[in-house]
Amino acid sequence: MNGAHTSIRDILYEPPGPKARRAIFWATAASLAALAALAALIVRQFYVTGQLDGKYWSIFTRYTTWRFLAKGFAGTLEVALSSSVVAFAMGMLLMMGRISRSRALNWLCTALIELSRGIPTLLFIYFFFLFAPQLGLKLSAFWKITLPVAISAAGVVAEVLRSGVNAVPRGQTEAAVTLGMRGRSVFFKIVFPQAFRYVIPSLIAELVIVLKDTTFAYVVNYADLMQNAKVLISNYDALLSVYLVAAVIYILVNYALNKMSVAVAGLTRTPAMPGK
Amino acid sequence: MEQGQKIVGKEPIIELRHINKHFGSVQVLKDVSLTVHKGEVVVIIGPSGSGKSTLCRTINRLETIDSGEIVIDGAVLPQEGKQLAALRSQIGMVFQSFNLFAHKRILDNVTVAPRDVLHTPKKQAEAEAMELLRRVGVGDQAHKVPAQLSGGQQQRVAIARALAMHPKAILFDEPTSALDPEMIGEVLDVMTELAREGMTMVIVTHEMAFAKAIADRVVFLEDGQIVEESTDPKAFFDEPATERARLFLRALEH
Numbered sequence: 001m002n003g004a005h006t007s008i009r010d011i012l013y014e015p016p017g018p019k020a021r022r023a024i025f026w027a028t029a030a031s032l033a034a035l036a037a038l039a040a041l042i043v044r045q046f047y048v049t050g051q052l053d054g055k056y057w058s059i060f061t062r063y064t065t066w067r068f069l070a071k072g073f074a075g076t077l078e079v080a081l082s083s084s085v086v087a088f089a090m091g092m093l094l095m096m097g098r099i100s101r102s103r104a105l106n107w108l109c110t111a112l113i114e115l116s117r118g119i120p121t122l123l124f125i126y127f128f129f130l131f132a133p134q135l136g137l138k139l140s141a142f143w144k145i146t147l148p149v150a151i152s153a154a155g156v157v158a159e160v161l162r163s164g165v166n167a168v169p170r171g172q173t174e175a176a177v178t179l180g181m182r183g184r185s186v187f188f189k190i191v192f193p194q195a196f197r198y199v200i201p202s203l204i205a206e207l208v209i210v211l212k213d214t215t216f217a218y219v220v221n222y223a224d225l226m227q228n229a230k231v232l233i234s235n236y237d238a239l240l241s242v243y244l245v246a247a248v249i250y251i252l253v254n255y256a257l258n259k260m261s262v263a264v265a266g267l268t269r270t271p272a273m274p275g276k
Numbered sequence: 277m278e279q280g281q282k283i284v285g286k287e288p289i290i291e292l293r294h295i296n297k298h299f300g301s302v303q304v305l306k307d308v309s310l311t312v313h314k315g316e317v318v319v320i321i322g323p324s325g326s327g328k329s330t331l332c333r334t335i336n337r338l339e340t341i342d343s344g345e346i347v348i349d350g351a352v353l354p355q356e357g358k359q360l361a362a363l364r365s366q367i368g369m370v371f372q373s374f375n376l377f378a379h380k381r382i383l384d385n386v387t388v389a390p391r392d393v394l395h396t397p398k399k400q401a402e403a404e405a406m407e408l409l410r411r412v413g414v415g416d417q418a419h420k421v422p423a424q425l426s427g428g429q430q431q432r433v434a435i436a437r438a439l440a441m442h443p444k445a446i447l448f449d450e451p452t453s454a455l456d457p458e459m460i461g462e463v464l465d466v467m468t469e470l471a472r473e474g475m476t477m478v479i480v481t482h483e484m485a486f487a488k489a490i491a492d493r494v495v496f497l498e499d500g501q502i503v504e505e506s507t508d509p510k511a512f513f514d515e516p517a518t519e520r521a522r523l524f525l526r527a528l529e530h
Contacts, residue, residue, distance in 0.1 A: 172375060172378070175375035175376070177336075179364070181388075181389055194377075
C-alpha cells in the first residue's frame with residue numbers, strides 16, 4: 001500500500017523498481033495460491049472426518065452453549081484481571097527492591113526477578129497444584145491459577161517498570177532534590193508518574209501474555225473459557241467448532257488489548273521531554 | 277540600571293572553603309574558596325571544562341566534594357538526610373536544560389515543592405505560584421504542560437519554581453545556553469529584575485555583556501582554579517589583571 005504514511009517498510013527498504021515489482025507480484029501470487037491450496041486441504045480433511053457436519057455447529061444456535069462459554073469467559077477475565085493486579089503489585093515491589101541502595105535487597109530482588117522470568121508458568125502452577133498442598137497450603141482453584149500466572153508475570157513487570165524509571169532524565173530528579181524534596185516524594189511524585197507513562201504500552205502487552213497464560217486453568221480444574229470449551233467438546237464431540245469459537249474470542253480480546261496499547265502509546269508519545 | 281547603588285551585605289550566605297574535587301584521576305576543582313554575601317550577584321566565567329558548572333553544582337551537593345567545606349547561611353552542608361534536603365530547599369537552582377517536571381502542568385511545577393516540603397496549603401501555594409508566574413511573564417501558560425512552552429518560557433517557569441521556595445540564594449547553571457538566540461533576552465531580563473530586587477545569585481554563564489552588566493563580582497575560573505576575582509566587572513572586562521583572563525576574553529571576541 002502506498003498511502004501517505006511512512007511505514008517501517010519504507011524506512012528499511014528503498015522503493016522497488018519495475019523488476020522488483022514484477023518479482024513481488026509473482027511471489028505474492030504464488031504464496032496466495034499455496035495458502036489457498038492448504039486451506040482447501042484442511043477443509044477437505046475436516047469434511048472427510050465429519051467435523052463440518054451440521055450437528056457439531058448447531059450447538060451454537062443454542063443460548064445455553066453461549067451462556068456456558070460466557071461463564072467460562074467471565075472466569076478467564078477474573079483470573080486475568082486478578083493476576084494482573086497481583087503481578088503489578090509484586091512487580092512494583094521487586095522493581096523498588098532492585099533499584100534500592102541496599103545491596104542485599106538488590107541482590108535478592110534481582111534473583112527473584114530472574115526466577116520469575118526464567119521458570120515456565122506451568123511449573124509454577126504445578127508447584128501450587130501439587131506441591132503446596134503437601135506443605136499444608138490449601139488454596140481454591142481460583143488462586144491456584146491466579147497466583148502462578150501472577151508470579152510468572154511479576155518479573156517482567158518489574159523489569160518493564162525499571163526500564164521506565166531508568167528512562168526518566170536525571171535532570172528531573174536533580175530539579176526535585178534542589179527544591180528540597182526527599183527520596184520518597186521525588187520517586188512517587190516526580191519519577192514514577194513519568195516512568196509509568198513511558199511503559200503503559202509494554203504493560204498492556206504483558207496483559208496479553210497473562211491472558212494467554214490463564215488458559216492453564218484447566219490444569220487446576222478452574223472453569224475458564226478454555227476449560228468450559230473442553231467440557232463442550234467432550235459432551236458434543238465438537239472439536240473443531242468449539243476450539244474455533246474459543247480461538248476467535250481470545251483473538252478478539254487480545255486484538256482489543258493490542259489496539260488499546262497502540263492508542264495509549266500514541267497518547268503518551270506527545271513530546272514529554274522539556275527542552276530539545 | 278542602578279547597579280552602583282545596590283547595597284551588598286556583609287553577611288555571607290554561601291561559603292566555599294578549600295574545595296577539591298576529582299573526576300577519576302582528573303582534578304576538576306583545585307582548592308577553590310569563594311564567599312557569596314547577601315544580595316550579591318556573583319558571575320562565574322571561564323572556558324568550557326574549567327569546572328564552572330561543577331563548582332555551581334557542588335553548592336547544593338549535586339556534585340560531591342573530596343575535601344573542603346560548604347557553609348550555607350552559617351550551617352555546614354551535610355552529606356545526606358533531612359538536613360541536606362532542608363538546606364537545599366533554601367538554595368534555588370536553575371538548570372541549563374530547564375528540567376521542568378514533564379508530566380505536571382506549569383502551575384503544578386511551581387506548587388509541588390512548596391506543598392511537599394513546606395506543607396503550604398494548596399490554595400495558598402497556587403495563589404503564590406500564579407503571582408510568581410505572572411511576575412516572570414508566563415501567567416497565561418499556567419495550565420499547559422512544559423512541552424507546550426518555548427524554551428524561554430520554560431526557563432522563566434523554572435525561575436518561578438525556584439522562587440516559590442523563598443530561597444536565600446539562587447544558582448543559575450548556564451541558564452541561557454540551551455535557548456534559541458531570540459529567547460535569551462527574556463530570561464536575562466527576568467534575572468536582571470531579580471538582581472535589582474536584591475536576590476543573592478550565583479550565575480554560570482557565557483553571556484559576557486550580561487555578566488558585565490549584572491555582576492557585583494566576577495570570578496574567572498580556569499582548570500578548576502580561581503584565576504582572577506574582581507568586584508569591578510567593568511574593569512575586569514575592559515582590562516583583566518591576569519594574562520589568562522585576557523586571553524580568554526580576547527578569544528571570545530573572535
